[in-house]
Amino acid sequence: MPTLLETQRAARVSLLDNDSRRLEALLSGSDHASCVDIYRNTVLFGLVKTLQLSYPVVERLVGADFFAAAAEEFARVQPPLLAYLDRYGDGFDAFLRDFAPASSVPYLADVARLEWAINVALHAPDDAPLDLRKLEDLALEEQARVSFAANPSVSTIALSYPADALWRAVVDRDDDALAGVDIDSGPVWLLIERGDAGVTIARMERDEWTVARQILSGVALSALNTPDQIDLPEEIARHLAAGRIASFTLRAPDQSSTTEDTP
Amino acid sequence: MSPTTAKEGSLIPVKAGIGLRFQHHQAVLDTHPAVSWMEVHTENYMGGGSPLRYLDLIRQERPISLHGVGLSLGSAEGLDVEHLKRIQMVAERIAPGMMSxxxxxxxxxxxxxxxLLPLPMTEEALDVVCRHVDQTQSFLKRRFFIENPSTYVQFKHSTIPEWEFIAAVAARTxxxxxxxxxxxYVSAQNHGWDAVRYLAALPAEAIGEIHLAGHSVRNLPNGRTIRIDDHGSKVCDEVWSLYRAAIQRFGAVPTLIEWDNDVPPLDVLLAEATRAQAILDEAAEDGNADAA
Known part of the structure; x- marks a missing residue:
């Protein structure tokens, strides 16, 4: 008698890899293939639908059929690791970058990267912004060791193509704006977050973005690379005021490890 | 049992409720429909943002049942404790009247x-499911409710009828x-089971909720007909008849209308709930007559 694990592995191979020989050998009754198809359709349709919800602009750019084929292939090779589908779809941009049929649309992966950041912002937990009094209580020596943790809705991404302009034109269904996007206008540096009014996508100057990314990704303040023209205290104050920072830790003087959690 | 008394582990009123889907969040807040409880899929509220804010507001007006789809109680490799923690976080926020x-x-x-993939009905699978139900109830510190599946295949190595399997899970855990x-109804039609016998095998005292939904019918290439539990239409007459038989057997039980595909306007769900409520009311009247 096959074990439960053997049965479940046979089902996985059937549903994702379309090889039902092992599974069908375990089934009673007739027309196994059609019955197994019902499960396979539900699984793959569910995953494609999840990706459609997270990547609507990619879908509009390439069309429903192309998108469904790409999404199904992604679902087969990278099925979800969590039974929490809001988190499913990370890595679809990298998949599209290597997906040969999409090679004629070089900016597609950047649009997907942006849509994933939007998706993360939409579904991020509702973390409260940092209570600033906790920072004020720090000794001067400790301030240099501060390492911030961003609010989970915040992403900083740099893209080779103006994916934000493409995204906006598609969302607004503005064909003229879409036709007017200069694909070769060079890279963009973006900050995506969820605020009271919903998700926002802000374009930043390169230097400003470079500092924001370091601050928001937890580089200790003493270890920041700050271009000369950037006023660091002002930048930090701006991110704090915008509620982008949820907490901080203090790094050891060598910056290699966290020594203390905030209360 | 009085039809107004909930089962242990449930604070859901013995009334007809509806499954709440995103499409109806705003309509529920705008129209305050007279439905005394609703059920949601736990996994849809594990993140932050607007879904949880809607649910918080809707929860202020009526009890909510949390109905999970991703815990995988039948997984051979064990429960995902991280998923249990996510379920617990939603439960702490929503204070559900029931969890399933x-x-x-x-x-x-x-x-x-x-x-929701089918399990072989074996002693091994029964042990696995019971272990995971025990683990879930210990973790969440509350009684959990387990739903019987609809299935399209059966395994040759199954040795336990499904109705005995689920009754055994309830008895052991x-x-x-x-x-x-x-x-x-769907499984009985697909596999040639006797639906009434299925109902008769379930322990009435354990039944804490009933689900009703629509299904579709497909003809397979070999001429066989298969019913698919797609929750995309009204409850069919045969299922309403079986529901009456269930209420006769179990007494009045909180009853939910589910609709997940081609979700119609809220009014359509409410009309289905009204139909279920009428059957619950009849049972209550019969009960009162018996008592008098």
Whole structure:
């Protein structure tokens, strides 16, 4: 008698890899293939639908059929690791970058990267912004060791193509704006977050973005690379005021490890 | 049992409720429909942002049942404790009147296959499910309710009838049963079971909720007909008849209308709930007559 694990592995191979020989050998009754198809359709349709919800602009750019084929292939090779589908779809941009049929649309992966950041912002937990009094209580020596943790809705991404302009034109269904996007206008540096009014996508100057990314990704303040023209205290104050920072830790003087959690 | 008394582990009123889907969040807040409880899929509220804010507001007006689809109680490789923690976080936020999951599996080798997949009805699977129900009830510190599945295949190595399997899970773990009458009908038709016998085998005292939904019918290439539990239409007449038989057998039980595909306007769901409520009311009247 096959074990439960053997049965479940046979089902996985059937549903994702379309090889039902092992599974069908375990089934009673007739027309196994059609019955197994019902499960396979539900699984793959569910995953494609999840990706459609997270990547609507990619879908509009390439069309429903192309998108469904790409999404199904992604679902087969990278099925979800969590039974929490809001988190499913990370890595679809990298998949599209290597997906040969999409090679004629070089900016597609950047649009997907942006849509994933939007998706993360939409579904991020509702973390409260940092209570600033906790920072004020720090000794001067400790301030240099501060390492911030961003609010989970915040992403900083740099893209080779103006994916934000493409995204906006598609969302607004503005064909003229879409036709007017200069694909070769060079890279963009973006900050995506969820605020009271919903998700926002802000374009930043390169230097400003470079500092924001370091601050928001937890580089200790003493270890920041700050271009000369950037006023660091002002930048930090701006991110704090915008509620982008949820907490901080203090790094050891060598910056290699966290020594203390905030209360 | 009085029809107004909830089962242990449930604070859901013995009335007809509806499954709440995103499409109806705003309509529910705008129209305050006279439906005394609603049920949501736990996994849809694990993130932050607007879904939880809507649910918080809707929860202020009526009890909510949390119905999970991703815990995979039948997984051979064990429960995902991180998923249990996510369920617990939603429960702490919503303070649900009841919590339930399915007699099914969907995780193997760390991959989540988003469907309610059928288990072989074996002693091994029964041990696995009972262990996981025990673990879930201990973790969440409350009684959990387990729903019977609808299935399209059966395994040659199954040795236990499904109705005995789910009754055994309830007996061994003390969990309650969420009796999906549509699922019983669908599986009975697909596999040639006797739906009434299925109902008769379930322990009435464990039934804490009933589900009703629509299903579709497909003809297979070999001429066989298969019913698919797609929750995309009204409850059919045969399932309404079986529901009456279930209420006769179990007494009045909180009853939910589910609709997940081609979700219609809220009014359509409410009309289905009204129909279920009429059957619950008849049972209450009959009960009162018997008592007098």
């Amino acid at each position: 999951e399915h007699l099914a599996w969907n995780v193997v080798d760390g991959a989540y296959l988003p469907d 003390g969990c309650g049963i969420l009796c999906d009458v549509n699922n019983i």
